[in-house]
Amino acid sequence: MKICPVCSTEYSDDVRFCPKDGQTLRSSSPGTDLVGQVLADRYHVVRKLGEGGMGQVYLAEHVKMGRKSAIKVLSPSMTHDADAVARFNREAANASRISHPNVCAVYDFGETPEGIIYLAMEFVEGEPLTDLLEREGALSVTRAGAIFLxxxxxxxxAHDLGIVHRDLKPxxxxxxxxxxxTDVVKVVDFGIAKAVGGGDNQQVTKTGLLVGTPEFMSPEQLAGDPVDGRSDLYAVALVLFKMLTGQLPFVGTTAQDTMVQxxxxxxxxxxDVRPDLRFPPGLQSTIDTALARNPAHRYQSTAKFANDVAAVLGLQRGPRLSPVPPTRQDADLDARTELLRRSAAMSSARRPPPRRKRRLMPIVAGAVVILGGAGAALALRGGSKAVDKRPRADSTPRVAVVPPRDTTASPSPVPVSPPRRQPVKQAPPPARSPGRATGAQPNIDVSRAHELLDNLYLYQLVPKTAPWIRDSAIHLFNAPGIARDDKAYAAFVFGMALAQMNDRARGCEWIRKAVELQPADTFYPKIAAQCGR
Structure with a gap:
C-alpha cells in the first residue's frame, strides 16, 4: 500500500500520485532495516552506524565510485509527518550550503520510489568529542585549544551564510x-540549524520555542528568545570549558537545577572547578566574555572569540592550526599543566566553590524556566512580564503522573533506539544558600501547547533527553483548559518518551490513550499498530 503524505489517503501500490493534491505517494510501511540493500540505485548499505530520534544512520558505499558515505534515513514513522520531513530536508539544504573543511559535507539527498527519505554525507572515521572526554577527562590546554579553534x-x-547551528555540543x-x-574536527548535525531571517520556509522551527540540548544552551535559547550566531558562540565556550576542565561551569543535581543556574x-x-590545574593568563577573562548572559556583552563574532583564544594560548590561526614554537616559560607551563592533569585523573575532581549570584537579566523576565520534575526549560508564559520573587515554603515541583484508562495486556515493544552510554559523573554541585529558589510553578499558555509538543517530539526526543520530555509532556497533559487534541498529542509524546526510556509497555498504553482521545487522527493509529509487532 501507498499513502499520501498530505491527506493520508491510502492507495494501491500501482498508483504513483494522489489524485486529490498531486503529491507523490509513499510506501505505507517502508523497510526498517536497509543493510544489504541498494538505496536510490547508487548506495550499497553496509551496516548501521547509529539511531536517533529522527531516524537511522548507515554506512554505505557508492556502487560505481566506491566512496564511503554516511546515509541518514528518516524514520518510517515520520515520513508521513510534514514537519519532520521539512526539518530533515532543511538539514540537507543548510549543511550542503556550507563548504568548509571542518563541516561534515552533505552531497546528496532525496526520496526513493519506496518512500525512503535520505541524505548522503561525508563519512567521518573517528569518534565524537563526547567519547574522548569520557575516556580522558580534561584535555591539555594545547589540544583543547586546537580542537576549539x-x-x-x-x-x-555557517554564520557567514546566515546559518545558526543551535545545537552545538560535544x-x-x-x-x-x-x-x-593531530585532531581534525568535523562539525555535524545541522538538523535544527536555522537561516537567520529565513522567512516562511523556516516556520517549521517553531520560532520562540526551545530547540537544542539544554546542557549547552545559551540563556536566550533557554528563554525562548530569538537567537543568532552569538548563541552558538556561548555554546562553543561551554564546550571549550568542558575540554579544559572535564566539567561544565554550571553543575546541578538535576537538569532543571543546572538550567536555573x-x-x-x-x-x-x-x-575554581579545577584548582589542581594551571591555565594561561588571560584565558579566564576571554571565556568570561564569551559566557556573558547578555548577548550584547559577548564577543560579537565567533572569529573574534577564536582569535583571542589563539592569542592567549599561542596558537597560529590559519587553514591548518599548529602551535607556535613555545618559549621556555610556555613549555614549563604546559609541562606543569600536563603533570597536574595526569595526577588529577587518579582522584575525583574537587567540588567548585559556590558561584556568585547575578541579577536575572531582562531577557529572562518573561519566561517560566521550569516545567516538570526532571526539569525542562520550555519557557512558555503569557500575560505579565514580572518575575515573582516571593519565597515559597516548598519550591520543588511535583509531577502527578496520571495512568491511562486502558491498562489491559502488555503490548509488544515500540521500536526505539538503544540507550546511549551514560556520561561520566561530574563532581557534586556546591552547597546553595537557603534563600535561593530552585524551582518555579509552571504557568502554561495552553493555546501554544501544540507548538510546544511539536518541538518536544520533532526536535528533542532522543534517549538522553527523554526524562525531561516525559515530565514536560505530562505537565501539558494535566494542564487545566488544554484542548482535547492537544491532550491527545501530550499523551502520545509522553508515550514515546517512555518508549525511549525502555518502558515500552507503558509507552504503548499512552500511545493508545492518544488514539482514544483523538480517534479521527490518522497518525496515532499507525504508531500504535507498531506496538503489536
Missing amino acids: QVADALQA DNVMLTRARDG RLTDEPAALA
Missing part, C-alpha cells in the same frame, strides 16, 4: 586524526 572556524563559516563534534596525529548565577571559574 577548528569548531569555531566551522561555526563562523556529540556534534566529530574527531578524526591527521597523518601527523544558567539564568541566575555566575559561571564558575576554571581555577
Whole structure:
C-alpha cells in the first residue's frame, strides 16, 4: 500500500500520485532495516552506524565510485509527518550550503520510489568529542585549544551564510586524526540549524520555542528568545570549558537545577572547578566574555572569540592550526599543566566553590524556566512580564503522573533506539544558600501547547533527553483548559518518551490513550499498530 503524505489517503501500490493534491505517494510501511540493500540505485548499505530520534544512520558505499558515505534515513514513522520531513530536508539544504573543511559535507539527498527519505554525507572515521572526554577527562590546554579553534572556524563559516547551528555540543563534534596525529574536527548535525531571517520556509522551527540540548544552551535559547550566531558562540565556550576542565561551569543535581543556574548565577571559574590545574593568563577573562548572559556583552563574532583564544594560548590561526614554537616559560607551563592533569585523573575532581549570584537579566523576565520534575526549560508564559520573587515554603515541583484508562495486556515493544552510554559523573554541585529558589510553578499558555509538543517530539526526543520530555509532556497533559487534541498529542509524546526510556509497555498504553482521545487522527493509529509487532 501507498499513502499520501498530505491527506493520508491510502492507495494501491500501482498508483504513483494522489489524485486529490498531486503529491507523490509513499510506501505505507517502508523497510526498517536497509543493510544489504541498494538505496536510490547508487548506495550499497553496509551496516548501521547509529539511531536517533529522527531516524537511522548507515554506512554505505557508492556502487560505481566506491566512496564511503554516511546515509541518514528518516524514520518510517515520520515520513508521513510534514514537519519532520521539512526539518530533515532543511538539514540537507543548510549543511550542503556550507563548504568548509571542518563541516561534515552533505552531497546528496532525496526520496526513493519506496518512500525512503535520505541524505548522503561525508563519512567521518573517528569518534565524537563526547567519547574522548569520557575516556580522558580534561584535555591539555594545547589540544583543547586546537580542537576549539577548528569548531569555531566551522561555526563562523555557517554564520557567514546566515546559518545558526543551535545545537552545538560535544556529540556534534566529530574527531578524526591527521597523518601527523593531530585532531581534525568535523562539525555535524545541522538538523535544527536555522537561516537567520529565513522567512516562511523556516516556520517549521517553531520560532520562540526551545530547540537544542539544554546542557549547552545559551540563556536566550533557554528563554525562548530569538537567537543568532552569538548563541552558538556561548555554546562553543561551554564546550571549550568542558575540554579544559572535564566539567561544565554550571553543575546541578538535576537538569532543571543546572538550567536555573544558567539564568541566575555566575559561571564558575576554571581555577575554581579545577584548582589542581594551571591555565594561561588571560584565558579566564576571554571565556568570561564569551559566557556573558547578555548577548550584547559577548564577543560579537565567533572569529573574534577564536582569535583571542589563539592569542592567549599561542596558537597560529590559519587553514591548518599548529602551535607556535613555545618559549621556555610556555613549555614549563604546559609541562606543569600536563603533570597536574595526569595526577588529577587518579582522584575525583574537587567540588567548585559556590558561584556568585547575578541579577536575572531582562531577557529572562518573561519566561517560566521550569516545567516538570526532571526539569525542562520550555519557557512558555503569557500575560505579565514580572518575575515573582516571593519565597515559597516548598519550591520543588511535583509531577502527578496520571495512568491511562486502558491498562489491559502488555503490548509488544515500540521500536526505539538503544540507550546511549551514560556520561561520566561530574563532581557534586556546591552547597546553595537557603534563600535561593530552585524551582518555579509552571504557568502554561495552553493555546501554544501544540507548538510546544511539536518541538518536544520533532526536535528533542532522543534517549538522553527523554526524562525531561516525559515530565514536560505530562505537565501539558494535566494542564487545566488544554484542548482535547492537544491532550491527545501530550499523551502520545509522553508515550514515546517512555518508549525511549525502555518502558515500552507503558509507552504503548499512552500511545493508545492518544488514539482514544483523538480517534479521527490518522497518525496515532499507525504508531500504535507498531506496538503489536
